[in-house]
Amino acid sequence: MSDVFDVLIIGGGPAGLTAGIYASRSKLKTAILEKKRKPGGQMSTTWELENYPGFKEATGPDIAKSLSEHAEKFGCEFLKGEVKEIDLHSNPKVVTSKKGEEYHAKSVIMATGAEPRTLGLPGEHEFRGLGVGYCATCDADFYTDQEVIVIGSGDAAVEEAIYLTRFAKKVTIVVVHEEGKMDATKVIQERAFENPKIDYIWNSVVEEIKGDELVDRVVVKNIKTGETSEVKTDGVFIFVGTIPKTEFIEGQVELTEQGYVKVNDQMETSVPGVYSAGDVNDKFLRQVVTACADGAIAATACERFLEERQDIEEKIEEPSQEKSVIVVFWSPTVKESMEAISQLEEVVGNDNQVKIVNIDTYKSTGIADNYQINEIPSIIAVRNKKVVASLTGKEVNKEKLADFYQDLV
Numbered sequence: 001m002s003d004v005f006d007v008l009i010i011g012g013g014p015a016g017l018t019a020g021i022y023a024s025r026s027k028l029k030t031a032i033l034e035k036k037r038k039p040g041g042q043m044s045t046t047w048e049l050e051n052y053p054g055f056k057e058a059t060g061p062d063i064a065k066s067l068s069e070h071a072e073k074f075g076c077e078f079l080k081g082e083v084k085e086i087d088l089h090s091n092p093k094v095v096t097s098k099k100g101e102e103y104h105a106k107s108v109i110m111a112t113g114a115e116p117r118t119l120g121l122p123g124e125h126e127f128r129g130l131g132v133g134y135c136a137t138c139d140a141d142f143y144t145d146q147e148v149i150v151i152g153s154g155d156a157a158v159e160e161a162i163y164l165t166r167f168a169k170k171v172t173i174v175v176v177h178e179e180g181k182m183d184a185t186k187v188i189q190e191r192a193f194e195n196p197k198i199d200y201i202w203n204s205v206v207e208e209i210k211g212d213e214l215v216d217r218v219v220v221k222n223i224k225t226g227e228t229s230e231v232k233t234d235g236v237f238i239f240v241g242t243i244p245k246t247e248f249i250e251g252q253v254e255l256t257e258q259g260y261v262k263v264n265d266q267m268e269t270s271v272p273g274v275y276s277a278g279d280v281n282d283k284f285l286r287q288v289v290t291a292c293a294d295g296a297i298a299a300t301a302c303e304r305f306l307e308e309r310q311d312i313e314e315k316i317e318e319p320s321q322e323k324s325v326i327v328v329f330w331s332p333t334v335k336e337s338m339e340a341i342s343q344l345e346e347v348v349g350n351d352n353q354v355k356i357v358n359i360d361t362y363k364s365t366g367i368a369d370n371y372q373i374n375e376i377p378s379i380i381a382v383r384n385k386k387v388v389a390s391l392t393g394k395e396v397n398k399e400k401l402a403d404f405y406q407d408l409v
């Protein structure tokens, strides 16, 4: 088996890179597996990153480079490969790339982001890269002094239309809504309305993209009148939302109907030891700053998971080869659970064939979850990695503990 990573991060966008910084700084053996030549994610293609806190002037590629170097400084490894398959239920977890390379990890952080949604229009696939684009910051300069059509009216669409006006002589946004209405936030709409290079076709959808070798026109349908017309253009940019990159974990972790990963506030997925961060998650705001925040939380939660896993292996499962381990799940807020600890110590006395481990369920929620503890106090006996006896509830008393101990020895 190849090296086992403590944390394997899939995807090297801002979420993955920040998780890489946090995990490797905590001295965890960490790697980022990224399918593209360079890490950075969507940020690498976002020239104007105007709202990343504290960086008034920096571009997306600047921040991407800086985040990568930061992760590298703490010892994070960078691996190149596109994940095709993943076995999240094995121990360690196995991640397989398209080329068949296998990586093993004690925990995994998903940070694969989301990709632009396509419309499936006639001509869209045929002219992709030949006049049809999904990233203005990547392709805008090809359209210097030309005319382009933008499809979509959300924040990304309108921001990209504004960006395109730096190069193109005219940008026409095709909007499905009534005149004056767009989905973008007010401040972005206002900026677009003030821009003399932007024009609009309201109440309309693009039905087809046409051309010879390159795009030269689109067929536009007015959804109110049903009329269609051809509009000349040199390029078409489509910004109609994104699709989360979760196809390889479908059926393994809980996803929304749209395929986004469901997480709690610690970025935990439905599978223990598997975390998810950034645009791939079901969340309110998909931005660089929130992706970074998710990455930091996921790596920190992951670190705690690994510590607890180590406690389970070393304190609870390992000694059971020779002796029984009695684990008391207690909480400082449950008086009976603290009494149970001293009663048990009295019952066991100095029998060195039995080891007592006390777990504070407030701090070590992962260990409690691992043994499906729902009540405090709960007492379990573990031998050869198996729970062989258990006692739960506030009525635990010295007599019951004595019987529990006698049955065990």
Ligand SMILES: Cc1cc2nc3c(=O)[nH]c(=O)nc-3n(C[C@H](O)[C@H](O)[C@H](O)COP(=O)(O)OP(=O)(O)OC[C@H]3O[C@@H](n4cnc5c(N)ncnc54)[C@H](O)[C@@H]3O)c2cc1C
Residues within 6 Å of the ligand: 010, 011, 012, 013, 014, 015, 016, 033, 034, 035, 036, 039, 040, 041, 042, 043, 046, 048, 049, 050, 051, 052, 081, 082, 083, 084, 111, 112, 113, 114, 135, 136, 137, 156, 160, 245, 277, 278, 279, 280, 286, 287, 288, 289, 291
């Ligand atoms: C045009 C545009 C403009 C934007 N402008 C701004 C802005 O001004 N400010 C702002 O804050 N945000 C902006 N955003 C949003 C921001 O870029 C994203 O919210 C952010 O990049 C999400 O980070 P992420 O790490 O979750 O995902 P991503 O940045 O998408 O990174 C995911 C990474 O995972 C990799 N990956 C995917 N699948 C696999 C696989 N199977 N195996 C290996 N690797 C894989 C991808 O190659 C990618 O590098 C913009 C986005 C776009 C598209």
